[in-house]
Amino acid sequence: MKSWVESANSPATDFPLNNLPYGVFSLPGIAPHCGVAIGDYVLDVINIDHGIDPKYFNRPSWNDFMAAGPDVWSAFRARLTEMLTNPQYEESVRAHLVPRRDVQLLLPLDVTEYTDFYSSKQHATNVGTMFRGKENALPPNWLWMPIGYNGRASSVCVSGTPVQRPWGQLKREGADPEFLPCERFDIELEVGAIVGQPSSGMVSVEQADEMIFGYVLLNDWSARDIQSWEYQPLGPFQAKATATTISPWIVSKTALEPFRTASKEREIPLLKHLEEHRKMLYDIDLEVVLAPESGESTTLARTNYKELYFSAPQQLCHHTTSGCSMRVGDLLGSGTISGPEPENFGSLLEMSWGGKNPIGLNGGGTRSFLQDGDTVTLKGSAKGDGYRIGFGECVGKVVPARDALA
Numbered sequence: 001m002k003s004w005v006e007s008a009n010s011p012a013t014d015f016p017l018n019n020l021p022y023g024v025f026s027l028p029g030i031a032p033h034c035g036v037a038i039g040d041y042v043l044d045v046i047n048i049d050h051g052i053d054p055k056y057f058n059r060p061s062w063n064d065f066m067a068a069g070p071d072v073w074s075a076f077r078a079r080l081t082e083m084l085t086n087p088q089y090e091e092s093v094r095a096h097l098v099p100r101r102d103v104q105l106l107l108p109l110d111v112t113e114y115t116d117f118y119s120s121k122q123h124a125t126n127v128g129t130m131f132r133g134k135e136n137a138l139p140p141n142w143l144w145m146p147i148g149y150n151g152r153a154s155s156v157c158v159s160g161t162p163v164q165r166p167w168g169q170l171k172r173e174g175a176d177p178e179f180l181p182c183e184r185f186d187i188e189l190e191v192g193a194i195v196g197q198p199s200s201g202m203v204s205v206e207q208a209d210e211m212i213f214g215y216v217l218l219n220d221w222s223a224r225d226i227q228s229w230e231y232q233p234l235g236p237f238q239a240k241a242t243a244t245t246i247s248p249w250i251v252s253k254t255a256l257e258p259f260r261t262a263s264k265e266r267e268i269p270l271l272k273h274l275e276e277h278r279k280m281l282y283d284i285d286l287e288v289v290l291a292p293e294s295g296e297s298t299t300l301a302r303t304n305y306k307e308l309y310f311s312a313p314q315q316l317c318h319h320t321t322s323g324c325s326m327r328v329g330d331l332l333g334s335g336t337i338s339g340p341e342p343e344n345f346g347s348l349l350e351m352s353w354g355g356k357n358p359i360g361l362n363g364g365g366t367r368s369f370l371q372d373g374d375t376v377t378l379k380g381s382a383k384g385d386g387y388r389i390g391f392g393e394c395v396g397k398v399v400p401a402r403d404a405l406a
């Protein structure tokens with residue numbers, strides 16, 4: 001399908017007509033509000049005649065639109081597609097296209113809650129091997145349920161936000177813990193699922209899929225030295241609370257529909273409530289790029305969303321089994337997505353194997369963990385025939401720790 005917006009028809013764009021992802025933008029003198037990416041532009045959706053109440057868009061988040069439900073989601077999308085395809089709308093709609101390079105992008109939603117899972121078997125095996133040894137790598141519950149922890153919604157920030165190196169308790173071998181800046185600061189390559197409908201009581205995997213509004217890239221910054229001392233027995237706490245960066249565009253389930261793919265074969269049969277009766281993962285290529293301060297970029301890893309063992313609907317179903325209610329704007333991190341080979345690992349901890357094998361960078365230098373001034377960019381896209389459904393970029397630069405004791 002071709003748009004009269006020429007740049008949307010380029011095979012190189014992240015934002016063709018069949019993507020239409022949802023973001024929040026601001027311009028000098030204009031209050032932040034909702035927009036939709038198309039080619040090189042942001043479509044300002046407040047003042048065009050799409051037939052959906054503008055109150056949903058004249059605010060700095062998509063939460064009210066999400067709360068309106070799947071019928072409104074699909075009516076809006078169908079109407080925008082028509083208006084961006086049929087040349088009779090060009091004259092009236094073109095005035096509401098803002099060049100994307102001119103806007104500032106903000107968090108696309110009010111993140112009401114944030115939970116992070118641990119659903120890549122390769123990642124869980126790698127980390128478990130380093131922390132507990134090969135024999136005890138995968139916890140005994142791992143194949144039975146998508147395990148996770150409740151994170152901090154307040155830690156979630158939009159792509160481009162600088163990330164300050166945290167302080168914490170570091171425990172060196174044979175010594176008492178010391179309060180110092182983190183020395184093993186790391187990234188986690190993840191995809192976030194955004195809950196667009198509330199629940200009370202348990203939902204099925206199928207209902208969970210219906211509740212999901214869309215997906216974003218997510219970097220779950222992690223302080224490994226703080227984590228390894230604090231995590232037993234209640235799991236990560238301060239190690240994961242510095243920042244969680246998400247990409248600025250929410251890619252809808254509809255845009256990803258052609259890329260649905262089945263989960264991996266089960267190694268033990270799942271309990272009935274967690275079984276999937278349709279494809280719940282997506283074929284999305286993912287990569288991690290690191291650029292040192294004024295240095296050359298290096299692609300550190302490439303992997304794919306379909307490497308997960310548990311899908312977002314399974315995670316969401318499991319989350320509600322206790323009766324835990326979910327809210328519009330709930331964010332679920334997939335867990336670090338690692339593929340089978342070292343070049344598919346989604347964290348520096350795994351790539352450098354706990355610092356034992358530093359990673360070579362283009363233009364010289366190595367990394368075991370992040371240095372101040374490093375910029376990390378996550379990229380993701382689902383590749384179709386002559387087009388791709390892109391997520392944009394999820395970027396963060398590490399800035400030096402401030403003196404916490406001053």
Ligand code: MN
Pocket residue numbers: 116117188190220333335336
């Ligand atoms: Mn994580």
